[in-house]
Amino acid sequence: MEKVGRMKLGSQGLEVSAQGLGCMGMSAFYGPAKPESDMITLIHHAINSGVTFLDTSDVYGPFTNEILLGKALKDGVREKVELATKFGISVVDGKFEVHGDPQYVRQACEGSLKRLGIDSIDLYYQHRIDTRIPIEVTVGELKKLVEEAKIKYIGLSEASAATIRRAHAVHPITAVQLEWSLWSRDVEEDIIPTCRELGIGIVAYSPLGRGFLSSGPKLLEELSKEDSRKNFPRFQSENVEHNKTIFKRVSEIAARKGCTPSQLALAWVHNQGNDVCPIPGTTKIENFNQNIGALSIKLTPEEMAELESLASEDAVKGDRYGKGLNTWKESDTPPLSSWKAT
Structure with a gap:
């Protein structure tokens, strides 16, 4: 198996593997947590294959995914990886809350450093934007954490173009993480061009449509009762009936191309440009191996258009998403002039 190549993410100097590994599903949201030893084996296999850009968050579990990665990165493994984690979402009484005030940012960072067992986070994202706090205030605190060497690079997730611009004016943003795939393309109009104009790297999460572009409708039969995807609007039966057409067509083109539907869907994201790093998640080594196979699939302009x-x-x-978790469409924050520090 060929080793996965490297890419520059953003224009501040961060270099990562050309494909990352989303670690959320190992511990949370997609059914019960998977056996720890199996997941550590998978993480080590990924690193040995050249996939060194690992993605987690404090809300995955909560906390258990960071603890898992902390265990996986012991004994000289830490130096081989680019580690991204996130802050900003907490679960209170079963509901998601979003926070971006300076005190919270600092506490969250200290907590992640401790769980991961590291001195510095390579890429620290604001997971969701707190619409009560001017983005300048949140990024101002992140800037201090960079100055203190607790984090190396700053990222945003699910932020609007206006929010990205305001944040970038306070401290250079290295990456924006967003959902981008053949069935989530609403970022292409405004957000992708803004990132490119500002020299910000693009990290595509759920590039396989949360598994739908890999398995199609049969995915729904395989989901455990705790799997959060069961509640997503796109996975409701009346919508699946319509959405399966995309999977069917992707499968037909993949068969013609001699690859799997998931490899084709992932290759489409890779072929968007050398500033895009998809981070498909998996809990199985065979799926991981299939995913890195997407890197060698070149698509012609005609195939991309099709x-x-x-x-x-x-x-x-x-x-x-269903109700309860904002996306970039609801991520604008008040002006800085409105902020009164407490």
């Missing part, structure tokens, strides 16, 4: 025509922005039925 895929895009069957997966235009309005081709998918159902929102990405």
Whole structure:
């Protein structure tokens, strides 16, 4: 198996593997937590294959995914990886709350450093934007953490173009993490061009449509009762009936190309440009191996156009998320002039 190559993420000097590994599903949200030893084996296999850009968050578990990564990165492994984690979402009485005040930012960072067992976080994202706090205030605190060497680079997740611009004016943003795949294309109009204009790297999460572009409708039969995808609008039966058409067409093109549907869907993201790093998640070594196979698939302009025509922005039925977790569409914050520090 070829080793995965490297890429520059953003314009501040961060270099990562050309594909990352989303670690959330190992511990949370996609059914019960998987056996720790198996997941550590998978993480080590990924690193040995050249996938060194690992993605986690304090809310995965909460906390258990960071603890898992902390265990996986012992004994000289830490130096081989680029570690990204996130702050900003907490679970209170079963509901998500978003926080971006300076005191919270600092406490969250200290907590992540401790759980991960490291001195410095390579890339620290604000997981969701706190719409009560000017983005300048949140990023101002992150800037202090950079100055204190507790974090190396700053990222945002699910932020609007206006929020990204305001944040970048306070301290350079290295990466924006967003959902981008053949069935989530609403970021292409405004957010992708803004990132490119500012020299910000693009990290695509759920590049396989949360598994739908790998398995199609049969995925729903395989989900455990605790799997959060069961509640997502796109996975409701009335929408699946419509959305399965995309999977069917992707499968047909993949068969013609001699690859799997998931490899084709992932290759489409890779072929968007050398500033894009997808971070597909998996809990199985065979799926991981299949995912890195996507890196060697080159798509012609005609093939890209064909895929895009069957997966235009309005081709998918159902929102990405249900109620309770904002996306970039609800991420604008008050002006800095409104802020009164307590």
